[in-house]
Amino acid sequence: MSQGVLRASRVFVTGLKVQAEIGVHKHEIGRVQPLVVDVELEVPTVASDRLAETVNYETILAAAQAVAAEGHLHLVETFAHRLASRCLADPRVSQARIRVTKPLALEPHAVGAGVEIVIGRG
Template sequence: MTKVFVTGLRVEANIGVYDREMGRSQPLVIDAELDVPTAGAERLAETVNYETIAEAARQIAASGHISLVETFAERLARSCLSDPRVTRARVRVEKPLALAPDAAAAGVEITVVRG
């Protein structure tokens, strides 16, 4: 099994449930790790291009206001599973400003497994 991953991807998103978060974007930091059976792959077409993970995250961020980081993470994990070769997607979404200056970040991590 191969792990395809993206770490530390920064996107701006309109996200949050508090009044102070409405109508403004804030940074998210995203890590994604996908299990893909690509033993012996020698061409990009034989594996998952990690740029597609980044593009999916950007599209979710651009889709409009999202209340919860859990929702963002779930949407990204499900998007990754849309490639039938992906058997597991682990997505971690951090909100660096959520508890600033008391914490470096807060967020969620979700794992979705093809059933």
């Protein structure tokens, strides 16, 4: 069997539910509301069966929960950038794609609204 040369893999978590104090409107201040977060991290490909040699999904969950626990944020963009920074703190991560959806933002007119950012090492 022929093996190709792989240089990177993408570790991802989709549909991560986080409760956060977020928003700029008066009715959002001091109120917790749901966010749905998708995270995709580009990491080196490893031909190993050891969890320690890749990014653990639970680390991504913990990072998102930690950002939410920091206190009130005005914008989902801020949440996304803070989460990307936490993910990029792992030196194996070369790029982070973070998508944050705020399901209640335009309810009942839309399922959600949000932002997607892509940040890489420069």
